[in-house]
Structure formats: C-alpha cells, structure tokens
Amino acid sequence: MMQKPARERKRGSGAQYVYEILREEILDLVLAPGSPIDENQLAERLEMSRTPIREALVRLAGEGLVTPLPNRSTVVANIDFFNLHTFFDALTLMYRVTTRLAGEYHTPADLELIRARQEDFARAVENQDALAMIATNREFHAAIAEAGRNPYFTGLFCRLLDEDQRILRLYYSSFNDQLPKRYVAEHEQMIAAIEARDINACDRLALAHADQIVSQIQSMISRGVMRTVPLD
Amino acid sequence: MMQKPARERKRGSGAQYVYEILREEILDLVLAPGSPIDENQLAERLEMSRTPIREALVRLAGEGLVTPLPNRSTVVANIDFFNLHTFFDALTLMYRVTTRLAGEYHTPADLELIRARQEDFARAVENQDALAMIATNREFHAAIAEAGRNPYFTGLFCRLLDEDQRILRLYYSSFNDQLPKRYVAEHEQMIAAIEARDINACDRLALAHADQIVSQIQSMISRGVMRTVPLD
DNA sequence: TGTATAATTATTGTCGACAAGATTGTTGGC
DNA sequence: GCCAACAATCTTGTCGACAATAATTATACA
Structure with missing residues (x-):
C-alpha cells in the first residue's frame, strides 16, 4: 500500500x-x-x-x-582529534595541488566564478559573520579546485573541506579576530597568481595559506574555545 | 515470508x-x-x-x-581514456606522498609486511604471470601507503590503484617484456630508502617509478595492444 | 513504407512486514 | 545491595509487493 x-x-x-x-x-x-x-x-x-x-x-x-x-x-562520524596531523597534511597538500592545477588549466569562466566566490567571502568578513565566512571560504577553494579539472583531487579536497567545516564550526566563536582580513588579502594574491599562470607562486601562496589555517585551528584547539554543546 | x-x-x-x-x-x-x-x-x-x-x-x-x-x-564505470592525464597526475602524486610518509612513519612491522609483498611480486615476475604481477604490485604499494598512516591518502591511493588495475588488465598481454624486472629493482631501492628514512630518496624513487608506470601505460595504449573482449 | 502514437513489458524506487540480534529491564540468588 | 540469568522491547537487515518510469513492441495513419 x-x-x-x-x-x-x-x-x-x-x-x-x-x-x-x-x-x-x-x-x-x-x-x-x-x-x-x-x-x-x-x-x-x-x-x-x-x-x-x-x-x-x-x-x-x-x-x-x-x-x-x-x-x-x-x-x-566523530572528529578524530588525535590524528589531526594527518588531516592537516592532506589538507595542505590539496590546497597546493588544486591551486597549482588551477593556475595551469583555468579558463576565463573559472576565474569569473572564483572572483565571485571571493566577493562572497569578503562580504562575510565585512559583516563579521563567522558562519558565512566558513561556508564562503569553502566555496572559494572548491571553485579553485574545479578550475584545476582533476576529479580525483577535487573529490578528496571537498571531503577535506567538509571535515574542515565541521572543525571550524566547533570553534567558530573565536573566528572574529584579525585573521579573516588577512585571508581576504591572501585570496587576492592567489587569484592573481592563478590568472598569471604562475605555478610556483600558486604553490607558494597556497602553502602559506594552508599553514595559516592549520595554525589557526591548532591555536583554537589549544586555547580550548570549544563549543561544548552543538546547535540544536 | x-x-x-x-x-x-x-x-x-x-x-x-x-x-x-x-x-x-x-x-x-x-x-x-x-x-x-x-x-x-x-x-x-x-x-x-x-x-x-x-x-x-x-x-x-x-x-x-x-x-x-x-x-x-x-x-x-567506464575507463575515461580522454582524461587519463588527470589519472596519471593523481597516481604519481600519491606514489610520492605515500612513499615519503612511509619513510617518515613506518614501523619494523610495516617493513616486514612490505618486504613480504615485494617477495610476492618478485615471484610473480619470476613466473611471468602478468595477472599476478598486477595484483601483487598493487598490494606492495598499498602496504607502503598503510605504513604512511594517513587514511586520506591511502583512501585516494587505493581508489587509484583500483583504476590502475582495470587499465593494466585491459593491456596485460603486453606485460611480459623486460620492464617487470626493472620494477623489482626499483621496489628494492624504495624499500631501502624507506628503511633509511631518507625522505628525499623516497620521493625521488617514487616519482621515477611512477613515471615508468605512466609511460608504460601510455606506450601500451599507443601501440594499441588492447584486449577487445573482456574475460567472461 | 516510414513515422507517430498507443499498448505492453521490464526495471527501478519505495513501501510495509518480519525475523535475527542487540538493548534494556526484571527477577532471583548470594 | 550487587551481579547474573532471563524476559521484554527495540532496532537493524532482509524480504516480497507494487507503482512510476523507461524501454519495447504493436498499431494507425500519411
């Protein structure tokens, strides 16, 4: 029936x-x-x-x-805090690889989309909206990965960005410091490097960006600003 | 019922x-x-x-x-011959990363397992058993990846090895040339580099190994020794 | 005879039912 | 009062059934 x-x-x-x-x-x-x-x-x-x-x-x-x-x-799925370094390793490598490939293979249409995502991110930072920052930052890097046109890398990268989003959400209350503005500037540099097809610069900037994010997460954790109760 | x-x-x-x-x-x-x-x-x-x-x-x-x-x-799933380069890019990078991490994090037990897999592979080469070579080669590199202890990388790598296995099976009739013996030697060098925890050597050897495999596949394809009918 | 449409068949996506196993609660022994 | 054996309950894994959609065949009309 x-x-x-x-x-x-x-x-x-x-x-x-x-x-x-x-x-x-x-x-x-x-x-x-x-x-x-x-x-x-x-x-x-x-x-x-x-x-x-x-x-x-x-x-x-x-x-x-x-x-x-x-x-x-x-x-x-639980978040495995004991093996975060494996997560950081993978995230950092994927930041680098996807940005490099974007520098190599992007089209004008890709760049347009990436710029639009960057504007979304900048707006979220402007509004000091931590939740929107997390989401738009994710979309920005996903757009870069798409421009790299390698489904194996974008697949893994998106999974890592998913996990990243969960971790950041745990700590998002401490997301309203001076760092986001730095991220906006770093994003701009990455866009410029991609447009110039400067692979080495893409790699260098992505690595620096990843290191920033990793150390921010580590500092969040060590300062213990963890939300104890999830939204519900 | x-x-x-x-x-x-x-x-x-x-x-x-x-x-x-x-x-x-x-x-x-x-x-x-x-x-x-x-x-x-x-x-x-x-x-x-x-x-x-x-x-x-x-x-x-x-x-x-x-x-x-x-x-x-x-x-x-079909094998996408038009975008094989993305597959080669990903496979090469994962060869390098997993071998590097194995050099960094392996335990004596890991090495023992890797050596056992290498013996399996050598035996398959000895017997000129192409199908066994494909399978044991896969297990050898999977064991190295496991020793690297990064589930994100091992996950992607195993997926790539799966696809690799399907491609090699398509062409396995041309697998009985002089190359397998070279692979045995390269594997030995990789084991030595891992044991010595020489990360740079791990990276270099894995890259060379990957290049070998990629160019072998490319030559197989260009020579068109494709099996037209699958096993059934 | 060729093409458009209608009937028929096959296959997928979803449903409610049910049994094996896990969880929880109860009783009894020490 | 605490732990063990048993009973009752709940949850999952699998089943057969059925409707909606696609594929196929039959039919009508030009």
Missing part, C-alpha cells in the same frame, strides 16, 4: 533528498559528532519509508560523514 | 558479500566497463533479495566503480 507523500515528491528524489538534508545537518553540526541516527525517527520526520533513508546513510558512510556500527545504530 | 538462503549466511553479511563479489568482478574485468548490471539477475544468482544488492551498488557508486543512471540500470 502506498504511503501518503507529505508533499508531492518526484520519484527517485527520495534518497537524494534525505542525503542532502542529512549531509547539511552533519556539516552544520545540527547533528553532533558521535550522536546516533535513528532510522525510524528519520523516516517519520521526513515522511517516507526506511529504504531511501538507508540508502542515504550508505552514501554518507562512503564519504566518511557517518559510521555504521554493525547491527547497531549508525552514528555521526 | 523468508526466502531460503543458499548457504547459511550470517545476518548482516549479505550486502557485504555482494559488495565484495561485485568489486572483484569489476576490477578483474569479468564485468566489462560500461556493461549494465541487472539487479534482478544478480538477486537470482546470489540467491538473495534486491535490497542488499542495491546497498552494494550504492557503495560501489560512491567509490566510482559503478555509475547509476537515474531510473535506468546501473552500469560498470
């Missing part, structure tokens, strides 16, 4: 919809790291059966955003 | 089982790139319902081994 659809959903959009909702809630820390995900409860909330929900969970597990415990509930 | 299980499978192993079977058949080209995967047929062959099969397909799609066409059948 057919279950009443809450709104007239199109066929095939169910699992996709659940995937997007869950992904967003995980990245925004609406769902706290480590908290269990109740399939039945979700099915009730989103007014569909467990099948598309399970499909979304399998996909999220593949991206490491969720950890399925066999015969036990699936939980939101 | 319960369907008869062909063999007494343990609960929770169904989807995992299908995933492993399909993954192996895709990497071994038993399932040709581009060929459609029939859920009903698979369900009949593996004697289970479509649910665990769909879960396996979703997982494989996440790893890029399979491409789901919306409201149409899922197909085995």
